[in-house]
Amino acid sequence: MIDVGDKERTERVAVARGFVAMAPATVGIVRRGESEKGDVLAAARLAGILAAKKTPELVPLCHPIALTGVDVLAVPRPRGVEVTATVRTTDRTGVEMEALSAVSAACLTVYDMLKRYERGMRIEALELIEKKGGRSGHWRRPA
Template structure:
């Protein structure tokens, strides 16, 4: 195994890694995650009966906003030019899977933007349905967010 080192650490603390000398590359990252919900909650979402509004459209907008604002949330992320964001949801009987694809042409990757988009999209779903997910004690015994991961990272050299 090759020697790996933490690139953001210095003898005096931390720093933002210099990427200025790196070539511009077309970059894409795809991340996914899931929120587990009660079957009745899924039905409310599918029928458009959630009082706060259209859950999945709102979560798409939240995910896109999160992608665009990742450097403001993750301290050492570079501000990069986002050229595209796609947000999709796959709904099953007991969970919703979020899939976020982010593209950029730049000097550093977009994986943090993709997983931030997934995370905030799923959090938005939870926020919109929390009134029906709560039990009689105000707790969330069956609600969870899990399996957030980068499933694809791609770099394409520019001509």
């Protein structure tokens, strides 16, 4: 775990996104709140927030960071559920991995709660969307 002791504590934000692709009928189950396992979108949101905090356990070389904010949104779309996570800190390293971990766990939770209704869903395009703060400045994924 690389030494970051010389880096300054600055405000940093990262936004990541992922998508659980599924049939429109399965999206309907989400929208109508009919999953037997409970509210899919609320569970995904909480699983994502918890996973952001667990990042240094999941990704061996990540630094433990005092996150100041984590926001996870799971939104039904015509062909699946889209998850977005925004993570903030005022610390010495960025929170890119925390945002990606949050999205990843939220997508896995969506999948878990719907797998009895559809086999073969796919988690697609887990990626960083935007990153601010630190030496590398402001980056935004090209459209």
